[in-house]
Amino acid sequence: MLNISKKGQINLLVSILAEGKKYKTVADLEAKMGLSRRSVFYWLKQVNATLKSLDLDDVQRLSQGGYFLTQSTLDELQQHDQSETQPLLNVAERRQMIIWYLVQQDAHLSLVNLSERLNVSKNTIIKDLRALPPLLPADTEIINTSHGKALAGSEVMQRRWVYRQLAQQNLLIIHKIQKLPHIQMLTERLTQLQADTGNYYTGDAAQTLIWYIAWLLNRLQMADRALTTVNNYPLDRFSQWCEDLLSRYGRVTPGEVGSLRELLLAGQLQQVNDDDRFAKELLMTTQKVARRFSSVSGIDMVTDKFLEALATHLYSTYFRIKYNVQYHHANLTDVKLEYSYLMNLTKYALQPFEEFLHAPVSSDELALIAVYFGGEVKRLSPDWLESEKQPDVILVCTSGVGTSLLLYQQLSARYPNISFSQPVSLEEFQKIDLTQGAPKLVLTTAKLQEPVDVPTLWVQAIPTSSDFQRLSQEFRQLGLLDNSQETKLVHAVLDIITDYARVDDFNGLTASLRDYFQKTPLETTAVQNSRPSLADLITPERIQIATEELDWQAAVHESLVPLQIDGTVQPMYADRIVGITLAKGPYMMIKDGVMLAHAKPEDGVNSLGMSLLLLKQPTTLVAQGQSRQLAVVFGLAPVDRDAHVHALSQLLALLQDAGLYAELQTADRPEDIYKILERAIQLPS
Template structure:
């Protein structure tokens, strides 16, 4: 039943003509519609105007024979109940609809597009500039014909654009009209699942219903079909299904069957046939990806945890077909994933190399983002038990070293505040942060859940302590002008009774800093019973000059590598972290604490001290480094006793200036021994 015309008796007339195998005299139309000859002529004129607006051939009259509808018009009217008209679309939405319409139709005039989208012809003309730009990227173009505009170019490129944008197109059409589905398609998709043993996800099945309807309708025109090049015999179950489906539609074309088998496999599956030969190849690759992610991330994900290896293998099946046959996937949240889960994203890119080697192609960022979500889900479950229940979370690149120092000082300065951590970046990205009100980090982080973040050094300056205090006050975690157990305001009042205060705020800040430092009990020596790292003379060196900061890090860590406490991978990781996050390992006063995670290549607890007589700049920073402390931790705790003592010495400006003034290694060793930082071997 045709439903096209808005005029009374219009659809009745169209149905009469479309159902007739021959010419219909005007007298028959008059009798069937109970209309006068004049009224029939008028109705045919109005219907032809409607058909012309939709770029369809009009009702034709052959003298002495009667009226008929051209086959192309009849087919178009029978395939669609009504032509949807859009309104209120944004510019990007209009461009997408125009591109789709131009690809789908034989020709489209400005008048038709204007009517179809409920905008002016001038608007369509402006929009076509953007459409041409989009089509150019697909190696397609627009040409003008006597009846309207036509998209020219390879048929596969036309289909590729429609397929890659199908989800958005379906959403737009369903918002303003009802799309008619070929009733055979849902049954055929169920048959596909039974034959292959693979089950499509609900989203994939829904998309394929619409795309297959569009595809089969397109193939009704032989000129739209691929050239049947009789490709190599293909006996996959999906190809067998595709070939059968096309035969049912009177299409015998192996090239089309190949195409159909490829695109149905490129959508996501919920589960697969594990006996599939391709799955047998992909599963070991998945295990390699998980193992590599563990290595580069410094984590220990169990491949069977949360069925990760199975779920990721299922995902890689559709990924294989998309990448192999150049079907682009666009992740709607790519920008958010790359910003909020930057570390997880970057590590996933490194981890997928075994899969890229198999494909002989590099995965796009959108495909990487999809795979990163699998690792993110497992990590979120794993880190749900990590202590992040504190009101203030401390973060650094590795969760070792700098953040441990900062956390210790924060807990000393603010014993009433619940601090948690330290976390590394990947733990932070995949943590729920349920009770967290403030994040304090030694590196730059992307905000989550609108939780405020402040970046400070591991040994905060007076200004940074003031920043921390203000942030704690803003988060309602500490009272204004107060240090635990001692009220700064009270001290100010006492001082004011005996002297004139010129800078009240400056004095408050200085008092807070002094009190926070004096509440920290200084250790007198390292504790050998807790495996504190002990420097030997080989771990201490004075270096006159280096060309680049990378050379300085390598030189500083060489003693630990030569003794077998670390390997070259650990040094490379420190350099990579510095390139990525900047000079966050700089502690101020010319000091750098060079460190990474134990999993990055530490075999034995160790530390080195290197003094550079000619300071060097770390990355592009203007701050100069004179002293590099090389740290090789084996866990988060065993180095802290010794490191805490060393940091106390380094905060003594006289002691630090004395160290910087030394030119002779023997004198440097003597200073360290006298300060209980280097064991005296008798």
């Protein structure tokens, strides 16, 4: 918590304004402070008076009613930050932290100790403790000891509680665990396990396992925490991996090996070893499931691609249910309500799987599988063939379901006035009568086996900027795109932007650019000036020069250290960027040697910011079988789709100026680099 006054409400209010999303409404402040609207306004005045005494800017107010602190004030307030000892938590977060302390077996958890740790009164702690029983790990209870409160009961359930918090991205607990040793070692070992077994986890599942095992190894340093129960398990690559790891860093018992092996098998996979005997058996069951769904839905779901994808999902589901590794996600509640009809179809279809499993599928797992079926139903929907408006472009894909839908979404968002078909396979495409509806173009990621009477254009599954340039040109020639000067300019700018950065919302960006070009020069200038420049975001304190040799993952983490220190991003943000790169390849390389390291705002961004790391010893980025040299890392923390656009345009200008970029590469001091950034903002962008 920030500490700028002897009055707690002032410290609380300024801390709320400084945390999380940049703009806070009065309703936000009322909820966080537990005060009336009138009281909130009173304390806003008191905060402004205190800020004035510190020679800082007042609390700013948007015309729409949002309140925020200026960046200069936020920077100055860092010296008043006591968040490590006095975290600002809401009720749910505070109760989660109490359970965390109990699970950790922290000594002396008295009312006084907890109230001091959590910066609340003893009465508040008493209320929290009364509300905790339904939230505790299963088969546990809080007991009183001579040293305070303690948690008694199942060690396995306490561990599963920690695992579930990590899987659900509890940032408070992730922050605690990220400080533990062995993270890098575990990352390397888990990567090797995946290569050895041929089973590859999703990025989130791998990260959850790494964090959990780091915590587990630390817990096993406590003499009485090891599982002593007998756990019969087969001698396979997973158990051998567990035995080796625990013998080196923890304690080896049958209970420990078996328990860790269960979690490894329950982790969500994105690829399964086809030669795995169990996977082959499961694929046969999956075929029965798909046929049952087809029989009650009237949609043919029995395609090789879908069967492989669903079997991969059910592989993890099988072990989650078998070993009671509960899956839960808040959004699934909405799925159960909105897609109740699909839930029923899915439940019917899953009967062969439940027989194979010898157990029922939980409602949460059922909802997750229903979403999976729903996505395939939408992908295979023949509605576009039957609708009055036939597609302008038929999309033929051979990549995975996820990549195909991503390509469809990119094209639909970037070209909203063009009608694209849902992605179809080569086999499905051959069944389409092209004389019906007369599409103007066939867009394909594969080579068609036979020529067709419709113009055909090949594109990569994940298009590059040159691909989009070819597409725009083709669409204009076919009359699918407006040839007005304004539209040409919008798409020209989009083509330039995608040369240097990933754009997830082309529809929104297109609309913003069109609005921009429609404004008068006077209005345009005002809009530009309202956005921070490259030099505003990359201040000297956010510039680093690394003289020692770093691998690419360490370089990404190092580049974001200044943004972590000043609170712009959370520690998990760098991990998320590394995970995305490992999963999707080096698409963040915006120029030879230059990486724009970024993720989404919800991945751990608190406020807008950028950083720069110059590597005097360039390294190599290797991901998804692709290799790129890396010499400069620009860290970007976006808060929306608009605020950083002006700075990025200046960054593009810098990278396109060969002389200025060469100066940046040879600079020896952060001050020199900052001067280069100042010169860059004068370049036409």
